[in-house]
Amino acid sequence: MPPYLELKGIAKSYGDGAPTVAGFDLAVMSGEFITLLGPSGCGKTTVLRIIAGLLAPTTGTVLLKGEDITARPTHLRNMGFVFQNYALFPHLSIERNVAFGLEMRGISGAKAHERTGRALDLVRLSAFRGRRPKELSGGQQQRAALARALVIEPAVLLLDEPLSNLDAKLREELRDEIREIQRRLGITTIFVTHDQSEALTMSDRIVVMEGGRVEQVANPVDIYERPATPFVAGFIGRTNRLQAIVRASAAEGATLAAGDETFTVRGALRAGHAVTAMIRPHRMRLAKTASGGDANVLAARIRKVTFAGETIEYDVEAAGTTLLVESPTSPVEGLRFAEGDNVSLCWDPADTMIFPR
Amino acid sequence: MRRWTGAVLATPATALMVLTFLLPMLWLARLSLDRSEDGGVLVPALSAGEYGQFLGDPFYQRILLRTFELGVTVTALTLVASYAIALFLFRTRSRWRAVLAVLTVSPMLISSVVRTYSWMTILDDHGLVNQALIWLGLVHRPIALMDNLLGVEIGLVQIEMPVMILALMAGFARLDPTLEEAARCLGAAPWRAFLRVTIPLSAPGIVLGCLVTFVQVMSSFVTPSLLGGGRVYVMATTIYQEALETLNWPLAAAISIILVVVFGACLAAYERFARRWAA
Numbered sequence: 001m002p003p004y005l006e007l008k009g010i011a012k013s014y015g016d017g018a019p020t021v022a023g024f025d026l027a028v029m030s031g032e033f034i035t036l037l038g039p040s041g042c043g044k045t046t047v048l049r050i051i052a053g054l055l056a057p058t059t060g061t062v063l064l065k066g067e068d069i070t071a072r073p074t075h076l077r078n079m080g081f082v083f084q085n086y087a088l089f090p091h092l093s094i095e096r097n098v099a100f101g102l103e104m105r106g107i108s109g110a111k112a113h114e115r116t117g118r119a120l121d122l123v124r125l126s127a128f129r130g131r132r133p134k135e136l137s138g139g140q141q142q143r144a145a146l147a148r149a150l151v152i153e154p155a156v157l158l159l160d161e162p163l164s165n166l167d168a169k170l171r172e173e174l175r176d177e178i179r180e181i182q183r184r185l186g187i188t189t190i191f192v193t194h195d196q197s198e199a200l201t202m203s204d205r206i207v208v209m210e211g212g213r214v215e216q217v218a219n220p221v222d223i224y225e226r227p228a229t230p231f232v233a234g235f236i237g238r239t240n241r242l243q244a245i246v247r248a249s250a251a252e253g254a255t256l257a258a259g260d261e262t263f264t265v266r267g268a269l270r271a272g273h274a275v276t277a278m279i280r281p282h283r284m285r286l287a288k289t290a291s292g293g294d295a296n297v298l299a300a301r302i303r304k305v306t307f308a309g310e311t312i313e314y315d316v317e318a319a320g321t322t323l324l325v326e327s328p329t330s331p332v333e334g335l336r337f338a339e340g341d342n343v344s345l346c347w348d349p350a351d352t353m354i355f356p357r
Numbered sequence: 358m359r360r361w362t363g364a365v366l367a368t369p370a371t372a373l374m375v376l377t378f379l380l381p382m383l384w385l386a387r388l389s390l391d392r393s394e395d396g397g398v399l400v401p402a403l404s405a406g407e408y409g410q411f412l413g414d415p416f417y418q419r420i421l422l423r424t425f426e427l428g429v430t431v432t433a434l435t436l437v438a439s440y441a442i443a444l445f446l447f448r449t450r451s452r453w454r455a456v457l458a459v460l461t462v463s464p465m466l467i468s469s470v471v472r473t474y475s476w477m478t479i480l481d482d483h484g485l486v487n488q489a490l491i492w493l494g495l496v497h498r499p500i501a502l503m504d505n506l507l508g509v510e511i512g513l514v515q516i517e518m519p520v521m522i523l524a525l526m527a528g529f530a531r532l533d534p535t536l537e538e539a540a541r542c543l544g545a546a547p548w549r550a551f552l553r554v555t556i557p558l559s560a561p562g563i564v565l566g567c568l569v570t571f572v573q574v575m576s577s578f579v580t581p582s583l584l585g586g587g588r589v590y591v592m593a594t595t596i597y598q599e600a601l602e603t604l605n606w607p608l609a610a611a612i613s614i615i616l617v618v619v620f621g622a623c624l625a626a627y628e629r630f631a632r633r634w635a636a
Contacts, residue, residue: 054538074541075550081542087535091557100553104544152543 002066003027004188005051005156010060012046020046021212024060028156031186033179037199038209039235044192047209048158051190052079064155075104080154080187084161086141088133094144095120095129101152119151120144122181139170146178150185157182157189163198175202196236200224208232230355233278240284240323242277243357246270253349259320263296265352274357281326283351286314286337290344296352300345302337312336318345382617389610397604407611417595421615424591427506427581428574431513432567435521438514439566443525444555448534465519473583476512477503480584504586512584513574520573521566528562561634568627572620592616 005028013019021043028034036044049055051062053074061070069077088097098119102112120126123143133141142162149157159178163171179202182189193199199206200220208215208223208231216228227233244256246269254269255262256277269275290297300318307329314325314337325345327336337343389407392400411417446458464472479485480502487499502508532555540550556563578593585594592612600609 052538052542054541073546074538075544075546077542078544079542081539083535083539085533085535087533087539089536089539089554089558090531100540100545101543104540104549148539148543158542 001029003063004030004032004065005190006063006066007047007051008061008063010047010050010057010062012043012050012055012058019058019212021050021057024212024214026207026214026217028188028190030188033182033189033191033202033204035191035193035199035203035206036209037193037196037206037235038215040194042209043212044194044209045160046212048160048190048192051156052081052158053077054081078152078155080149080152080157082142082145082149082157082159082162084164086133086138086145086165088141088145088148090133092132093129094125094131094133094136097133097144098129098148098151101148105152115151119147122150123147123177138166139174142166142174143177146181150181150187154187157187159189159191161193162191163193164195171198178202200236208235210235227353230276230278233353233355238281238324238326239278239353240281242279242319242321242323244275244277246273246275261298261319263298263352264349265354266350267354269354276355276357278353278355279323279347279351281313281324282311284323284325284345284347286316286325286327287344287346290346295346296349298345300343302339302341302343305335305337305339307335316343316345385610385613389607389614391607391610393605393607397606399606407605407608408615410608411611411615417612420590420592420595423506423589424575424593425619427509427513427591428571431510431517431574432571434510434514435517435570436563436567439518439521439525440559440563442518443522443529443562444559446522447526447529447532461522462519464516469516469579470583472516473512473580476508476515476584480508480511503584504588506585506589508584508586509581509589512580513577516577516580517570517573521570524566524569525559525562528565529559531558531561561631564627564630568623572623575619576616 005026007024007026010021010024011019012021024043024047026034026047036047038044046055050057053069053072057070061068063069064077088094089100092100095116099112099116102108102115107115116129117126120129123146125140125143125147128136128140128144133144136144142165146162162178163174166174175198191198191202200223203220205217205219206223207217210231216223216232218226218228223232224236227236233239242258244258244263247255247257247262249255249269249271251268253264253266254271255264256269256275258277263277265277286300286302298318300316300323302314303317303322304315306313306315310329311326312329312335314327316323316325323345390403390405392402392404392406394400411421442461446454446461449457451457477484481487482499482501484502486502487496490496491499502511536554536558537550540554541547545553576593577591578597581589581591582594582597585591592615596609596612596616599605599612
């Protein structure tokens with residue numbers, strides 16, 4: 001199946017400074033929910049604006065259903081754009097806001113009324129149709145903006161950090177609502193965010209960006225479990241880093257040295273190479289004494305204990321560096337370890353992510 | 358103590374307003390009810406005769422109408438000429454923005470008498486514009502650009518532009534460029550986005566600018582006298598004539614009061630607009 005929306009070799013630079021986006025390629029399938037994820041200034045919003053035609057790329061092409069739309073003006077692209085600050089027209093009622101796109105298409109009267117009504121039902125705002133935008137809460141305003149973008153049956157739904165102006169609880173509610181509506185309508189969606197949990201929970205595929213370039217494109221599980229670069233591993237979730245040297249390697253695994261300690265990883269590596277090993281804090285455990293099995297065990301000393309309710313965070317010293325261990329809490333055990341305790345730090349070799357240094 | 362502070366601080370300004378504005382206005386209102394005899398003899402009375410004379414005489418009616426037309430025309434032309442400049446100044450992120458803003462308002466630093474005289478050197482039969490037109494072969498004889506209503510309009514538009522630009526920029530607060538982008542994404546061509554979003558959202562600035570300009574044009578004296586060449590009669594020039602040439606002070610006072618009433622009506626209308634936006 002050919003891609004529905006395709007970006008080829010997109011680059012955008014201003015003046016003679018460093019490019020905001022460079023060599024950006026992406027193929028989006030029909031009905032897919034794609035998230036552009038990255039820190040602020042990584043160029044994700046620039047890409048979204050290029051798709052909408054609000055910005056022209058310096059080089060590269062935008063294809064929609066195989067058709068080159070790079071030079072097509074915004075108002076002829078039929079893109080549903082939802083802005084971070086809602087961007088509802090303050091001088092129009094919610095109903096007139098939603099009907100605006102239909103009006104621009106020459107749709108009026110009963111048909112416009114019916115479609116506007118359906119869109120407002122979809123976001124549960126029918127009771128507020130006569131209100132002005134500023135009479136609505138932030139969450140309601142963003143739902144109205146979503147209805148306004150959906151009512152035109154857009155080719156692609158473009159969401160630019162739509163949740164970041166909302167408080168935490170509302171953010172989760174609206175997150176689920178957007179995903180639900182997107183699935184139900186089967187609408188191809190590009191979502192821009194700097195929030196990894198939004199990206200992981202909502203997306204079919206995530207595009208991780210950094211410094212105007214794509215770091216990795218993959219589904220949420222692969223992004224989390226098999227990050228392609230140290231940046232992705234560090235940006236999504238928390239990670240411990242161990243600088244290590246490959247001592248020996250065989251087909252089934254390799255032995256690495258970090259400080260005075262050694263540990264093993266799955267898969268073959270080239271002996272003598274310097275690598276960075278990354279392990280997620282919640283994939284490591286602490287024990288009083290070394291238990292058997294094929295787990296890696298390092299001698300460690302507790303430096304700090306932080307109780308966070310759902311987890312206990314231990315800062316431990318091991319292999320000449322400081323590592324973070326996240327343990328689940330239980331009413332029976334309480335704080336299992338105290339500052340200064342000597343413990344064994346264990347993890348499964350399969351939980352080690354290796355990157356060349 | 359606290360609640361007296363405001364009153365105490367406001368006293369000097371209030372006293373000044375009462376002394377220099379309110380009392381003379383009351384005196385003027387009283388004067389407009391007196392009668393005048395030939396030769397400027399003032400006869401104390403309580404009659405609305407001067408108002409009747411002004412409003413009943415077709416000559417004066419035409420002056421009131423012409424002043425009103427001049428106000429409307431100049432305000433409309435000033436708005437059209439200023440809007441793009443104001444929008445540009447409001448939106449630009451150029452490091453020259455401050456310089457451009459100062460340049461835009463700088464004509465206000467020069468007396469309107471001086472500005473009007475400079476317009477005379479431009480609009481004169483041998484002025485810059487006519488010479489250029491003749492040199493280009495577009496006309497054979499100079500066209501009359503001053504000593505008529507056209508000259509007054511040209512001069513007033515330029516004189517009022519800085520005020521209009523300042524008022525427009527003050528009213529552009531709600532103008533978020535994202536809103537125009539939203540309109541364009543929803544299928545509005547740039548001109549439609551401008552008409553449906555930019556213009557309505559800048560209405561506070563437009564109305565404020567038009568109010569200030571209209572009132573200033575209605576009461577303008579220097580430009581109509583100089584660029585009108587003594588042939589363009591408006592309210593202010595008529596007041597001047599009645600007071601200092603005909604020596605009919607009551608009539609001059611009556612015309613002044615009529616002008617003040619027109620301004621009051623404009624302010625009341627603006628008040629209603631302003632309240633609607635605040636709601």
